[in-house]
Amino acid sequence: MKQKLEPRVVIVGAGFGGLYAARTLARFPVQLTLLDRKNHHVFQPLLYQVATAGLSPADISAPIRWVLRRYRNVEVLLAEVIGFDLDAHQVRIGDGYELAYDYLVIAAGASHAYFGHEEWETVAPGLKSIEDALEIRNRVLLAFEVAERQAALTGQHPVLTLIVIGGGPTGVEMAGTLAEITHTALAQDFRAIDPKRARILLIEGGPRILPTYPEDLSQSAQRQLQKLGVEVLTSALVTDVQAGSVKVGSNSIRADVTVWAAGVAASPLGRSLAVPVDRAGRVLVSSDLSIPGHSEVFVIGDLAAFRTEEGKMLPGVAPVAIQQGHAVARNIGRDLKGQPRAPFHYVDKGSLATIGRAAAVADFGKIHISGRIAWLAWLFIHIFFLIGFRNRFIVLFQWAWSYFTYQRGVRLITGEPKLARTGDLETSNRAKRA
């Protein structure tokens, strides 16, 4: 250990894991560099609100360097990490630059997995970034505009169908909120079509939605969704996704918009470490979250596969990433003081999944809650964790506003949408990324 210079710590990724690691580490005598491809941290649990026109991107994001502006020993750089030289202790970023480290914390997260059907991505975008959320918002709003236009000009149009693939928390949230906006915010604004007649389908391959929740909450969530008007298909295997349709088994279903919420794949930076990974590409970490053979390199958050002492794998959720960020920071602090590291212990405070307006399920171990109370718990916990006072206030106001008026304030179609006919919606926001 170098004693003269403060150790250089590099953190890759400013999601929950990286950002909380940075905040805790900043209090130790280290030189910290935080790298991210984006200039902003995104509060991912509320991305679906951007995708459904309830909140603006800025309401759930904050510039990373603004969040960390008070820590003078923290440098934030907008940079894409392309690999590591673990022996030389270097992070490789674009343009031939390298960054040396004494400690490395990799929190590069996960993106969508299409299970070998990457061609489905342009047709059925997932929901991981602000850009994804804007793309889905554009597609949903545009579907209604195109149907209205077609009905006004030709006197007919097919029943609008919005399909969400994947019955985990994101899929449940998206399907519930889509049902909500078609029945409330959009209901009065059209003349030639009736948005209330739109079909919302949630398709889950397994036998029940919210498979990581207790069975009674899965059933409650399904009932709450159905009450909102969502058709829930379980044990339904998606065999093909095309522009304008989704195939379930051998049945083809018309689809104006398809959203993918069926799987995640760890960042390819995990595999680039050449240490053991699981099937999803997550790095198998030690009890202190370091990787085999390199005690100075840690992997946390969605990119880490951590097995608890009880043999359970931790899920890829924000509380795990946050606690791992803190844990790694404190272990580096212990190293600096010459103290032994502590193993990571996850404290599970329960799980909450929102479904729609005043609809949610909550699993607090022995206590299972559904409906309005679970939704209120969800609301306050999420607003409390939103980073920055400004965001918290605005989000609360927007929410109160849309709750009491049934309006969605952010119904903008941006970019240059192709005004194609129904069944071929693709906005150029997406086209440019493909």
Place this chain on the structure above:
Amino acid sequence: MKQKLEPRVVIVGAGFGGLYAARTLARFPVQLTLLDRKNHHVFQPLLYQVATAGLSPADISAPIRWVLRRYRNVEVLLAEVIGFDLDAHQVRIGDGYELAYDYLVIAAGASHAYFGHEEWETVAPGLKSIEDALEIRNRVLLAFEVAERQAALTGQHPVLTLIVIGGGPTGVEMAGTLAEITHTALAQDFRAIDPKRARILLIEGGPRILPTYPEDLSQSAQRQLQKLGVEVLTSALVTDVQAGSVKVGSNSIRADVTVWAAGVAASPLGRSLAVPVDRAGRVLVSSDLSIPGHSEVFVIGDLAAFRTEEGKMLPGVAPVAIQQGHAVARNIGRDLKGQPRAPFHYVDKGSLATIGRAAAVADFGKIHISGRIAWLAWLFIHIFFLIGFRNRFIVLFQWAWSYFTYQRGVRLITGEPKLARTGDLETSNRAKRA
């Protein structure tokens, strides 16, 4: 005149002119169709706030069909108008569709003019749409990120230079606000560069900025800009614009970001009417705003060239468009009642241009105001006219927030910016549009 069926009125464009025409017309017994390429009305006077990360797009926009939702005789369609058949009384929209009208109101507005140098557009975007504003926001924020990265990795970087071309109200507003954010919101957040050292240049070809204002206000505006740290060049002709530089006369100036605010061109739909237009492509309208030979066709707003009885041409500003929208609607109402039409009279309530934080100029005829009072007048007038209560409240809050904290809440770089080196900033939002 058909007596049995209500007359069909088609309005093209939902800017200030089209939207206010629609609101007034909706009270008459007509079937109204409002066509726009976008699903939202934009409050253009505040676009520069989106471009400088002060407001979110949704704060200054509202879905057109939401604004008009209470008028059951109004149909809003997302559609690109490609031409007119004036003899057959038809509007041609994409996909081979036509829309018949008894009255036609063309309010298609204007876009940027590059005076024969259309190749400058990708390098120096203008500020007319939400997409333009997001593109400029991305470029400005990215310029600081790229400089920080370069300085951190190599120990050096050139002084950041942001250039605004055109000293009209938009250019003055942009330059003042850019100076403001580099000295306040961004000042504390960087480690390797000092945002306060950034150069902001405002380049005007004529002898003074704000040429349509009285001379004393032009001088006051220039002093206020210089106090904010803007270098103002007047009588400075831009001869070339390239990625990374702007040529003034024979001098080349480094430029990290260039913004175009130097000229507007009327929508090509004006020329497509085959009636006389002025040099900017604006349609020369009669005293009732109709076009020669077609008393059932009106042109209003930025697309109209209207000469007052005193022989003055009206400027392309929101109050003119709003008053023309009302006037056309009332004249159609008079037609329906068999009353004679009234000629259009513009009531000039004065002009306001904002410069930055508590800096503005106001021309109320005999009364000229500068500084904080002019800025307060500007602030309240603009918030008052923002459409929809929600927006008004949020904008006021955001403004108060950023005024007292010097923070900019919306500093997001979205899309997939190329992490190129200084001088070659182009985000894919733009690339996709080029």
